[in-house]
Amino acid sequence: MALLVARNLTKHFDGLTANSNIDLEVPEGSLFAIIGPNGAGKTTLFNMLSGFLRPTAGVIEFAGVEITAMRQHKIAEMGLIRTFQLVQIFQGMSVAENVEVGFHLRTRGGITSALLRPRWLRRQEAEIRAKARELLDFVGLGQQAEMNAELLPYGQQRLLEVARAMAAEPRLLLLDEPAAGLNTHETDALAKIIQQINARGVTVLLIEHDVGLVTRIAHRIAVLDFGCKIAEGTPEEIKQHPDVIAAYLGTEAAHA
Amino acid sequence: MPSSVELIQSLVNGVGIGLVYGLIAIGFCVIYNASGIVNFAQGVFVMLGGMFAYSFLVQIKLPLAVAAAISIALVAAIGVLVQILVIRPMWQRKAPMFAIILATLAVQLLIEQIIILTFGDQPRTYPEFTGGGPLKIGDIAIDYQLFWILSCGALMVGLLTLFFNKTRIGRALRACSQNREAAALLGIPVGGMLMLSFALSAALGAVAGILITPTQYTSYSVGGPFGVNGFIAAIIGGFGSAPAALAGGILLGVVQSAAIVLFGAGYKNVIALTVLLIVLLFFPRGLFGGLAKRA
Amino acid sequence: MTLRVSISTRLGSYGTFAAISAVGIALLFALVFIQGGYLLTVMQLAMIYGVFCVGLNFFMGYTGQASFGQNAFAAIGGYGTAILCVQFGWEPVAALVASMAIASVASLVVGYPTLRLRGHYLAMATFALGLITYDLSVQWTSLTQGYMGYAGIPPLGIGRFVVEDERLKLVCLMAILLFSLWLSGRLRNSRFGRALRAISTSEAGAAALGIRISQYKLAAFVIAAVYASAAGSLFAHTVGFISPEVFGLQMVVVTFTMLYVGGVGTVLGPAIGAIIASLLPEIVRGAGRFQDIAYALALLVLLIYLPKGLSTLADLGKRRPAEQGGGN
Numbered sequence: 001m002a003l004l005v006a007r008n009l010t011k012h013f014d015g016l017t018a019n020s021n022i023d024l025e026v027p028e029g030s031l032f033a034i035i036g037p038n039g040a041g042k043t044t045l046f047n048m049l050s051g052f053l054r055p056t057a058g059v060i061e062f063a064g065v066e067i068t069a070m071r072q073h074k075i076a077e078m079g080l081i082r083t084f085q086l087v088q089i090f091q092g093m094s095v096a097e098n099v100e101v102g103f104h105l106r107t108r109g110g111i112t113s114a115l116l117r118p119r120w121l122r123r124q125e126a127e128i129r130a131k132a133r134e135l136l137d138f139v140g141l142g143q144q145a146e147m148n149a150e151l152l153p154y155g156q157q158r159l160l161e162v163a164r165a166m167a168a169e170p171r172l173l174l175l176d177e178p179a180a181g182l183n184t185h186e187t188d189a190l191a192k193i194i195q196q197i198n199a200r201g202v203t204v205l206l207i208e209h210d211v212g213l214v215t216r217i218a219h220r221i222a223v224l225d226f227g228c229k230i231a232e233g234t235p236e237e238i239k240q241h242p243d244v245i246a247a248y249l250g251t252e253a254a255h256a
Numbered sequence: 257m258p259s260s261v262e263l264i265q266s267l268v269n270g271v272g273i274g275l276v277y278g279l280i281a282i283g284f285c286v287i288y289n290a291s292g293i294v295n296f297a298q299g300v301f302v303m304l305g306g307m308f309a310y311s312f313l314v315q316i317k318l319p320l321a322v323a324a325a326i327s328i329a330l331v332a333a334i335g336v337l338v339q340i341l342v343i344r345p346m347w348q349r350k351a352p353m354f355a356i357i358l359a360t361l362a363v364q365l366l367i368e369q370i371i372i373l374t375f376g377d378q379p380r381t382y383p384e385f386t387g388g389g390p391l392k393i394g395d396i397a398i399d400y401q402l403f404w405i406l407s408c409g410a411l412m413v414g415l416l417t418l419f420f421n422k423t424r425i426g427r428a429l430r431a432c433s434q435n436r437e438a439a440a441l442l443g444i445p446v447g448g449m450l451m452l453s454f455a456l457s458a459a460l461g462a463v464a465g466i467l468i469t470p471t472q473y474t475s476y477s478v479g480g481p482f483g484v485n486g487f488i489a490a491i492i493g494g495f496g497s498a499p500a501a502l503a504g505g506i507l508l509g510v511v512q513s514a515a516i517v518l519f520g521a522g523y524k525n526v527i528a529l530t531v532l533l534i535v536l537l538f539f540p541r542g543l544f545g546g547l548a549k550r551a
Numbered sequence: 552m553t554l555r556v557s558i559s560t561r562l563g564s565y566g567t568f569a570a571i572s573a574v575g576i577a578l579l580f581a582l583v584f585i586q587g588g589y590l591l592t593v594m595q596l597a598m599i600y601g602v603f604c605v606g607l608n609f610f611m612g613y614t615g616q617a618s619f620g621q622n623a624f625a626a627i628g629g630y631g632t633a634i635l636c637v638q639f640g641w642e643p644v645a646a647l648v649a650s651m652a653i654a655s656v657a658s659l660v661v662g663y664p665t666l667r668l669r670g671h672y673l674a675m676a677t678f679a680l681g682l683i684t685y686d687l688s689v690q691w692t693s694l695t696q697g698y699m700g701y702a703g704i705p706p707l708g709i710g711r712f713v714v715e716d717e718r719l720k721l722v723c724l725m726a727i728l729l730f731s732l733w734l735s736g737r738l739r740n741s742r743f744g745r746a747l748r749a750i751s752t753s754e755a756g757a758a759a760l761g762i763r764i765s766q767y768k769l770a771a772f773v774i775a776a777v778y779a780s781a782a783g784s785l786f787a788h789t790v791g792f793i794s795p796e797v798f799g800l801q802m803v804v805v806t807f808t809m810l811y812v813g814g815v816g817t818v819l820g821p822a823i824g825a826i827i828a829s830l831l832p833e834i835v836r837g838a839g840r841f842q843d844i845a846y847a848l849a850l851l852v853l854l855i856y857l858p859k860g861l862s863t864l865a866d867l868g869k870r871r872p873a874e875q876g877g878g879n
Contacts, residue, residue, distance in 0.1 A: 050759065076761035092816060101749045105761040107742055111770070114735060114741030161756075168760055205754030212734045294675065342851060344654045353857030354617045354815075358807050360620075363805060366847035373840065480800060484682055487675045522690030529683045532676065533664050542768055 003028040003172055004049065004204050010060035011044050018044040019227045021064040022058070026172070030162070032205045034213040035238075036224035037247070041208045042087060045224070046176050049205075050082040051075040057174075063171065076107060079171035083161045085180060085207075091150040095141060098149045098160055099132035102167025128167075135163040137191055155186040162193065166202075173197060175206040179213055191217050215239060223247070257260035261395045266513040271469065272402045272507020275409040276302075279382040280486025281493055282416065284326040285501050288490075289433035290453035293343065296357055297364040299483025301461025304331045306474030307371060309466045310380045320385060328462045331362055335458025338452050347450075364479060371476040405467045409502070411415035412463060416498050429453065481525055485512075488532045507531075572823045579826070591717045597829035599785045604810045604821030605731045606778020612816035613739060613750025614771040619671070619803050620677030623661075623684035623777040626798035628655045628783025630688065633701035633793050643707045647784040653781030655773050658873060662772040664767060681803055688795040697834075700794030707788045720789055727785065728822055731778065734820045738774075747771055751816070802844035808850055 004026040010186040026032045036042050041093065047053035049060060051072040060068045068107055088097050107128060113121045136142045139159040149160060158178055159225045175194070179187045180231050195217055200206050208214045212234060214221060215235040222232040225247040231238060238244055259299075263338050280298060287295050304387030308330055312323035385404045390397040420428040431439040432449045440446045464482075465474065485508060508531060515527035583590045603625060610618050624701065631650030635641040641649070665676050678743045695701075707714050715721050738744045746767050749757040754764055787793050805828065832846055856862020 052755065052758075059739060070628060071761050072758040073761045081761075082759050084759070086756065088759070091752040093745070093748055093752075097748075099746060101762075102758070102760055103744045104742065104746060109742045111738065111743055111774075114738050114743050117737070163763035164760070296675070296678070326700075342855060342877075343678065345855045346858050349858045352612065354674070354807075355811065355854050355858045357617065357619070358811060359851060361800075361804055362850045362854065364848045365800075366844060368853070369843045406757075465577070480682060484675070484679045486678065491672060491675070508652065511726060517557070520690075525679075525686045526683050526690075529679050532679060534663075536664055536668060536672075537678065 002026060004059040005057045005059075005151070005206065006045075007061075007239050009045065009048060009060065010056050011024060011041075011048060011053065012056045017021050017227050019048070019055075020225075022056065024222060024225075024229070026205050027204055027220075029198075029201065030203055030219045031194070031196050031217060033218035033221045034224060035211060035214055035221060036221075038209075041223040041227040042224055042225075043176060046082065047121050050080060050093045050174055051252055076168065079169070081165045081168045081170035081172070081176065083158075083165050083176055085176040087154070087161050089149050089156045089160060091151070093148050093149055094145070095136065095149045095152065095160055096129065096132050096145040099135055099167050100133065100162050102135075103162035105168050109162075110199065116211035118120060132163075132167065135166055136160075138166075138196075139163045149240060150182070155182045158182065158184070159190070160191070162197075162207065166197065170202055172203045172205060177207055177209055177225045179208060179210045187213055257468060262517050263514065264395050266517045267510055268396065269403065270513035271506055271509035272399075272405045272509070273468065273513065274463045274489075275405050275502065276468045276505070277485045277489040277508050278493075278505025279409060279412060279460050279467075279480075280482055281501035281505050282498045283449065283460040283464075285493075285495055285498070286457045286460070287453045288428060288495060289341075289385065290386070291347070291450050293347075293356055293418075294360075294487070295338075295343075295454075295457065296360040296460060296483060297338070297367070297479070298457065298486055299479035299481065300364050300367045300477075301331050301335060301458045302468070302482040302486075303371070303474055305462030305465025305480040306469035306478070307380065307465075308462070309377055309469065310382050310474065313382045313509035314380075314535035324345070327460050331453040331462035331465075332459040334367075335453055335461075338453035338458075343454070344447070363440055363502055364470075368476045368479065371408055373397035375476070376490070377476040380475040381469055381477055384470040399471060400521040401467075401470050404495070405471075408463065412460065413498050420498075425452070445497055460469040470482050484525070485528055488528055491532065492535050553878070570698070572819075572827075576823070576826055591721055593829055593833060594826075595717070595724055595789050596786075597826045598721065598728045599782050599789065599818050599827060600809055601728045601825035602731050602785065602804060603779050603782035603806050603820045604813070604825050605728070605735050605780070606775040607806060608735065608775075608817075608821045609747070609808055609816065610771045610775040611810060612820070613744060613747040613751060614768055614814075616666070616768060616771070617674040618677040618772070618775065619674050619807070620682075620684075620719035621779045621806065622681045622800075622802040624654045624658060624779035624800065625783035625786070626684045626688055626795075627657055629782030629787045629793045629798060630695055630701070630783075631780070632784040632787045633704050635693065636704055636787075637701055637821075642709075643705055644709055647707075647781065649790070650784050651777050651780045654776045656778030658773045659769070662769050662776075666768045666772060678803070680802070681798075685795055685799050688798065695795070698793060698794060700797075701733070701787075702763075702792045704787045704791050704793070707785075707790070724789065725787065725878055727781075731781075732818065732822055735821075736865075739818055743770075748816075761772055770806045806849075812853070 002025040006022060006024040009019055010017070022045060034042055034045065044053065050057045051067065051070050051074070055068060058068070059066060062078055063074070067076065067078065088094060090101060100179050107124055109121050109124065111187040111200060116143070121252050133145060136145050139158055139162055141163065144156065149157070152160060158181070162175070162178065178194070179190055181192060191213055193203060194206065194250065215238070218235055220233070221235055221238045223230050223238060230243045231241045233241065283298050283301065284294065298379060305327055307324050308327035312326055313320065314320045318326070321451070342363060343356065346359060347354055347547065354407035378456045384399060384401040386400040388400065390399045420430055421427070428439070428444045429449050430450065431444055432446055435448055439466055489505035489508050490501050491504070494506060503518050507527060510530055516524050519527065569644070583594050603621065607618070608620050610616050617685070624850065625791055628650045631653055632646045633645035635649060661680060665673065665680070667677055689697055706720070713719050746757065746762045749760070749762060750764055750767055758764055783798065786797065809824035809828040810821055812828050813822065814820030831849065832842065
């Protein structure tokens with residue numbers, strides 16, 4: 001069963017075509033990756049899937065429901081949670097508080113309860129603190145829980161964003177270039193974390209620049225170039241696909 | 257119910273004041289596009305233009321053209337001074353937006369207080385540029401000053417369009433508004449451009465002030481309302497091109513003077529806000545936002 | 552160690568600055584109580600402005616949105632109280648609460664379209680709102696009595712118990728300010744407050760986690776308006792007189808200065824800033840007719856050299872890594 005389906009997805013920016021007629025089916029439970037050179041339209045695609053951009057044409061369905069014109073928070077409510085290529089850490093909040101915000105959809109309580117602090121609310125707060133701690137331990141930030149989040153090094157901010165997204169208990173986790181700016185050691189740790197998240201039953205869709213990381217962990221890969229999907233298949237198939245080698249791996253190899 | 261003559265009369269007056277709002281709006285856009293800063297003290301330049309022109313014309317009795325030229329130059333210099341002394345150091349320290357806005361408000365307060373000390377708090381005005389009016393068309397009276405406002409307004413917009421499209425400096429300024437980092441990489445002195453934008457925008461405000469003062473008056477406190485109305489015009493115009501800002505100003509001016517006829521003069525700013533809220537409700541990016549972006 | 556750090560981030564990274572200020576303020580209050588007289592009035596007003604700033608801090612500090620028009624809601628509070636008490640003989644407390652209700656409805660109606668704007672647009676739209684309210688309070692003479700304003704507004708009290716002694720007034724206002732601070736602190740560290748603070752640094756990040764941005768912004772705006780209205784009413788009851796000038800542009804600049812001086816987004820900042828900034832004009836009072844100029848200059852110098860507020864003085868010792876790109 002496909003959890004996320006995109007049909008004929010197209011986006012024009014002032015006459016420039018960023019995405020054209022992209023079809024995508026992300027099976028439930030899979031670890032799916034989208035790769036492509038810079039400017040291939042990966043982030044545009046991601047922004048459309050998560051409701052941050054309205055497509056010019058095409059349809060997006062999530063869990064059988066059309067989400068094409070839905071607002072971001074509605075899409076998040078349905079269980080599609082994303083991270084950002086440029087990390088969107090909540091500054092001025094502690095690392096733990098950042099993750100606590102992630103529980104927004106899984107908790108309740110407004111102004112009145114915040115003032116009165118009834119017993120259920122205190123229990124809920126204690127629960128999310130404990131769960132936040134678990135998630136931070138999971139991504140390896142347990143030690144930094146009470147630190148001001150903006151003081152974390154860049155690589156750890158990325159991990160924090162992943163932990164925060166996990167707090168929202170996603171059905172589908174969209175990771176936008178999670179390895180950008182990470183060193184090889186950090187990338188390895190991240191690869192393990194992504195695999196563990198997937199093993200917990202969360203479908204993962206990631207955009208990546210790092211081909212090595214993707215071919216190592218993804219079940220299935222789609223390749224974008226100049227806004228079009230030029231190939232899709234297993235990592236083995238993709239590695240041997242002539243168009244891909246020409247468009248992407250070839251240039252990469254040439255630069256290496 | 258006001259007669260149709262009254263309504264047409266108010267329409268004519270509205271176009272005049274609207275053009276002035278449009279000039280102020282262009283001033284907002286020039287600084288905003290070059291720096292991302294909204295100068296809340298924009299209206300003060302209008303007040304200063306009127307004040308200086310008054311003192312050169314009435315007190316020192318210089319000829320109109322000379323008085324106007326000196327006033328514009330002085331106000332432009334004050335604009336540059338504000339940029340060098342206040343905006344630039346804050347900009348370099350990466351001050352948050354609200355701190356810069358607060359600083360421009362403090363500048364407004366400061367200049368207003370200095371004006372009270374030097375010029376007093378009495379309203380001032382001077383005669384229209386051409387005596388003998390108004391021109392009568394049926395029952396409708398058109399002040400000759402309106403023609404001055406119209407022609408000077410058109411002239412300013414024309415000159416600005418030429419400046420931005422045909423001159424090296426104008427094009428450099430436009431490059432800054434599109435992408436500051438790229439402009440810096442191309443060797444455009446971004447700091448100098450910022451200074452230029454303040455000078456230009458202050459000069460525009462001064463022109464507006466010199467033109468409008470004969471039809472009403474100037475006093476230390478007129479800056480605030482002029483600034484707000486100019487900004488509303490800029491929002492309606494979509495913060496894009498000069499013609500769009502001008503169109504926004506005229507629309508606002510016409511609605512406002514129609515409102516004065518219908519509800520009384522005291523409520524003109526109340527009406528302006530209502531227009532603003534309605535425009536924002538339906539067009540969050542301004543009426544001409546979409547068009548202006550490409551222009 | 553971790554406990555200390557934790558408390559300071561949850562209170563809004565304050566620490567030593569707050570401690571020093573607290574001691575200073577305690578000494579100040581002792582002095583004011585012994586001395587009495589004019590300083591009592593200054594401190595009373597500081598408490599009232601403090602309440603206003605606590606509200607403003609919800610919208611500007613926690614939620615990161617600029618509003619330059621909260622004086623509009625203070626005017627609603629002040630005039631609501633004055634009209635209900637003077638013309639209709641209401642009990643002060645009832646008038647205060649009723650005005651707060653009116654302000655909350657007004658802020659909902661105005662906020663809904665206005666909060667679609669961001670950044671400078673929002674700042675200027677709200678600024679216009681304040682000017683419009685000022686115009687209304689001057690022009691709508693049948694309701695507001697124009698420039699004359701309202702005099703003879705009764706002091707706060709419940710039934711027979713009326714707070715008329717100036718020292719007692721100050722104590723009551725102080726209690727009200729402390730209560731507002733307590734509310735602010737509770738809300739800040741809740742699901743609601745965390746959502747607001749998330750919005751302040753990254754709307755995209757907050758939306759991606761399912762936070763309904765516009766709803767939360769509107770809630771913060773309404774809270775700020777209710778606080779402002781309360782402050783306006785308190786002013787009317789404490790001074791006994793209001794006029795349009797009380798709620799003019801001056802109020803915007805003054806309250807902004809206070810919030811900025813005390814530290815935007817911290818729990819205690821608004822109160823500390825209100826007290827410091829209320830004393831500032833007293834220091835430059837000797838300047839006579841140059842007082843406003845001195846005030847504006849002092850503010851400019853502060854803004855230029857400490858663009859992130861006085862509370863950053865406390866951080867000067869610490870080295871911070873260079874900021875990462877990514878926030879908006």
